[in-house]
Amino acid sequence: xxxxxxxxxxxxxxxxxxxxxxxxxxxxxxxxxxxxxxxxxxxxxxxxxxxxxxxxxxxxxxxxxxxxxxxxxxxxxxxxxxxxxxxxxxxxxxxxxxxxxxxxxxxxxxxxxxxxxxxxxxxxxxxxxxxxxxxxxxxxxxxxxxxxxxxxxxxxxxxxxxxxxxxxxxxxxxxxxxxxxxxxxxxxxxxxxxxxxxxxxxxxxxxxxxxxxxxxxxxxxxxxxxxxxxxxxxxxxxxxxxx
Numbered sequence: 001x002x003x004x005x006x007x008x009x010x011x012x013x014x015x016x017x018x019x020x021x022x023x024x025x026x027x028x029x030x031x032x033x034x035x036x037x038x039x040x041x042x043x044x045x046x047x048x049x050x051x052x053x054x055x056x057x058x059x060x061x062x063x064x065x066x067x068x069x070x071x072x073x074x075x076x077x078x079x080x081x082x083x084x085x086x087x088x089x090x091x092x093x094x095x096x097x098x099x100x101x102x103x104x105x106x107x108x109x110x111x112x113x114x115x116x117x118x119x120x121x122x123x124x125x126x127x128x129x130x131x132x133x134x135x136x137x138x139x140x141x142x143x144x145x146x147x148x149x150x151x152x153x154x155x156x157x158x159x160x161x162x163x164x165x166x167x168x169x170x171x172x173x174x175x176x177x178x179x180x181x182x183x184x185x186x187x188x189x190x191x192x193x194x195x196x197x198x199x200x201x202x203x204x205x206x207x208x209x210x211x212x213x214x215x216x217x218x219x220x221x222x223x224x225x226x227x228x229x230x231x232x233x234x235x236x237x238x239x240x241x242x243x
Contacts, residue, residue, distance in 0.1 A: 008033050012042055017074040019105045021082040024052035028085055030070050045070050047087060049105060060110065063117070064099045068092045075184055075196045078113065078222045082106045086114075086184065095209055100182045114227060119200065120178040123218065127174030127204060132166045133158065135174065135213060137204055139232055146234040148204075148213055161207075176216055177203040185219070197221045197230070204234070212237065 012030040019026045032045035045067070047060040067089035074083040084104050091097040102114035126138040133151035138144075150158070163169055181201030198220040204213040214236045220227040 008035065010034055010037065010042075012045065012070045013072045015072045015074050017083040018052070019049060019074065019083050019085055020051065020108050021080075021106045022053060026050060026052040028072055028074065030072055030087065032065070032070060040068055041092070042067060042070050042089075045089060047085065047103065049085070051108075058105075058110065060103070062087070062089075062101060063115075064089065067099060073184060076194065077102060077184075077196050077198065077227075078104055078106075079195045080106060084113065086182075088182070095177055096180045096203060097178050098180055098182070100179065114182075114198075116179050116182070123200075123202070125176035125202075125204075125216065127176060127206075127213075129161060129168060129172040129174070129206075131162075131168055133162065135206070137176070137213075137216065137234055139216070142229060142232050144232065148234065148236065150206075150213065152239055172207070174204065174206045174211075174213065177205060177209070198227060 009031055012032050015028045016025050017028065018024060019028060027050040029048040030045060031048055032042040034042055043066040045062055045065040047062065049058040069090045071088050073086040073088070075086065076082060077084045084102055087101045089099040091099065100114060100116040101112060104111045104113050122141060124140045128136045128138070130136055133149060135148040135150055137146045137148065161169060161172060179200060180203055183199045183201070184196040185199045187197055200218040200220055202216045204216060205211060206213050214234050216232060217235050218232040219230040221230050
């Protein structure tokens with residue numbers, strides 16, 4: 001659907017689907033302000049839901065309402081046979097962060113069931129460099145620890161951190177970034193029910209943000225009242241392999 005302009009207000013994305021459970025297709029919009037149709041920065045982003053039966057419109061302002069590439073995805077995350085509304089907005093910063101909201105409108109009752117800020121506050125980590133070219137990532141939420149071997153890194157990088165015997169020159173901490181990706185995924189379990197889980201992606205940073213050590217990946221599934229973690233794992237980036 002072509003974007004339209006009214007005082008620099010545009011339709012940023014548009015989807016159709018039954019989001020209130022009455023069996024009739026509804027129309028879902030993301031609207032926002034831009035300097036022009038070609039501009040990429042969007043502000044005052046809001047959700048608008050048009051009821052397919054009554055044509056009444058529900059206007060939902062967003063707490064974080066500025067960024068890039070605002071988009072919609074309609075899918076059943078709550079396993080109730082009604083599509084939920086997922087909103088994604090890119091921050092545009094070098095950290096690759098993004099803002100996510102998921103709303104349920106079953107029985108015309110609006111509920112915010114996922115808020116990226118709540119997730120970021122709940123999922124906390126420590127990243128600690130250890131002797132012998134190891135980095136521990138401690139997942140406080142899951143009470144788990146993951147150890148990354150960085151001995152393959154460039155010798156100059158390692159020599160800044162370690163003595164020749166592999167001991168640390170001084171204590172060093174990294175960090176885990178806030179949410180950078182929230183991908184709808186289908187597992188064998190929910191494929192039969194036509195429902196989705198969520199895969200949350202967070203970058204592990206070393207000495208600086210561009211010094212990426214890997215990603216924390218957390219699979220979230222709906223437990224009837226909220227999204228809970230099924231498991232978390234650390235994914236490492238590949239490196240050149242010479243045969």
